[in-house]
Amino acid sequence: MSSKEVRVGIAGVGSCASSLVQLVEYVKSGSELSKTGIMFDSIGGYKAEDIKFVCSFDVSDTKVGLDLSEAIFAYPNSAKKHVEVPYLNVKVHAGPLADGLDGILSTKINPHRDSELATIDDVTEILKKTKTDVLVCYLPTGAKQAVENYAIAAANANVAFINCTPELVIRNEKLNSLFKEKKIPLLGDDMRSHMGATTLHTALIELLSSRGITVNNTYQLNFGGNMDFFNLSDPSRNLSKQISKKNALYAAGIDASTVAAGPNGYVEYLQDNKVCYLRIEGSSILGSNITMETRLEVEDSPNSAGVIITAVRIAKTALDNKEFGEVIEKTCPFLFKSPVKGMTESEALSAIKDYVASKEVVFND
Ligand SMILES: NC(=O)c1ccc[n+]([C@@H]2O[C@H](COP(=O)([O-])OP(=O)(O)OC[C@H]3O[C@@H](n4cnc5c(N)ncnc54)[C@H](O)[C@@H]3O)[C@@H](O)[C@H]2O)c1
Incomplete structure (x- = not known):
């Protein structure tokens, strides 16, 4: 096992986040079955069990303040509980609300009062303090401003960003250049499902x-x-x-x-x-x-975790190598619905396999 960690932050502790946290817990159990569907055993030397959740953000009054292990099963999440998740000692912080709960969501979810005051700088500060490597953005579709806020916070903290939502981040020129200038990996937009x-x-x-x-x-x-x-x-x-x-x-x-x-x-x-x-x-x-x-x-939701368990390790590998262009070109067409430049299924599969094979390293403990 490698001695290194992939330190992951989550923005939006909804159903997809629930399945990702459960999946990482499952692979840590060491059971052979837990690896079912995981396409790459090692990426850049990182195994799935090297993923560690270090911070999380939400705005719902049912989730902010809880430990991540509790928030993933809180109302109104509906991802099935496949495994028990122990206390993780990762508090769900209030993030900047912006348009996160606009529209019909406001009829089911009440914002936590702290989310009205939270700022981009607060998020940046927490990302830095927790030494986060990769921030996974699982916000609701349509939350354009809120998604952009987390992207800016990640760029300011030199943290790789994965945009699971269909809001434009990698295809937003201004945000794209923010990451490109600093050579921080930016993966997106709109994750695919593993077999969807x-x-x-x-x-x-x-x-x-x-x-x-x-x-x-x-x-x-x-x-x-x-x-x-x-x-x-x-x-x-x-x-x-x-x-x-x-x-x-x-x-x-x-x-x-x-x-x-x-x-x-x-x-x-x-x-x-x-x-x-x-x-x-x-x-x-x-x-x-x-x-x-x-x-x-x-x-x-488990179907989405099958993709992000790969994406976070690719983002960390690219962060280690200070890479921006190659990782986007070779991996996003397989992992996302709206990459900068799309490919057919078979081209995308062969491109990501080539990328993973070319970056493999073995860490000494
Ligand atoms: N298979 C899939 O489920 C799948 C596939 C592709 C893309 N996606 C996309 O992934 C995203 C997440 O999906 P989900 O099913 O987990 O959604 P969800 O509605 O269960 O979770 C979204 C979470 O974001 C929180 N939130 C809202 N505004 C916020 C803010 N400003 N800051 C922090 N948190 C905020 C909500 O309270 C909620 O906990 C969506 O954009 C969805 O379209 C999902």
């Missing part, structure tokens, strides 16, 4: 294209019952998600301008289960028709 609708959709399109089949029409309908789907049911909050999902389809090589691909409904009883219906209509040999319908059902 976007991956399945783009992989099927690539498969059909490889046989010379033309895709004429396609849709991807998604339903779920967690807070992400609740928030996305508000039209004032879901625009960036729709654009992001289409960006992934453009990268797969199809004109997504008329494709319906988005969050399509909040179904409360589904909780953290997500259901996706996919249809693809195409033309094949002699102009013959080919039609395909697929239904995918997954637990949404």
Whole structure:
């Protein structure tokens, strides 16, 4: 085992954060099963069990002030409890509220009073004090200002930033240059799921294209019952998600301008289960028709943890190497829906594998 740590901070202690914290606890148990689905055993010398949570931020009055191990199971999170998480001694701090709970979320979540006063500088200070390497931003979609605040705080603290939301950070020129100038890794935007609708959709399109089949029409309908789907049911909050999902389809090589691909409904009883219906209509040999319908059902939040367990170790490796460009180019197309420049599924997989293989080191204890 390496003697080094990946010191991780979390902004937004919602369902995705819950699954990531649970996953790290699970791999620390040493059970063989705990590694199921984790694509890379070691990245830059870091194993999944080298991840250590050192700070966290939220604004909900049900989470601020709790230990991270308690906040991940607090209302209204719906990620299933797969493992027990012991006391972590990581307090959830009040972060700057901004537009974090705007729209429909304000009907379910009350802001903690300290979040109205918290500033970007407070976040920077905590990141520095806790020697955070990587800040993972799990804020709600549509929280543009709040996401930007955490990105600025991370850049000011020389901390790598992972933007799991579809709000523009890596594709925001001003924010991008902030990180680029200091050679601090910035990964984004909008994480993919480990085996989710976007991956399945783009992989099927690539498969059909490889046989010379033309895709004429396609849709991807998604339903779920967690807070992400609740928030996305508000039209004032879901625009960036729709654009992001289409960006992934453009990268797969199809004109997504008329494709319906988005969050399509909040179904409360589904909780953290997500259901996706996919249809693809195409033309094949002699102009013959080919039609395909697929239904995918997954637990949404563990599916996101499968990607971020890779992303945090890539961000730390790039931070160690003071890298900015190469890591973005080679790893973001696989990990995110809206990277600066997209790739097809197979190109993205081979690029991230090359990157990981080229950065491997072994630490001496
Ligand atoms: N598989 C997935 O679940 C998946 C996949 C891709 C992208 N995403 C994106 O990841 C993000 C997180 O998803 P989630 O399911 O964990 O959402 P969630 O609603 O469960 O969690 C969001 C958390 O952010 C907190 N928050 C709101 N404003 C804040 C602020 N200003 N500062 C700190 N915390 C704040 C909320 O109180 C909540 O705890 C969303 O943007 C979502 O679209 C999720």
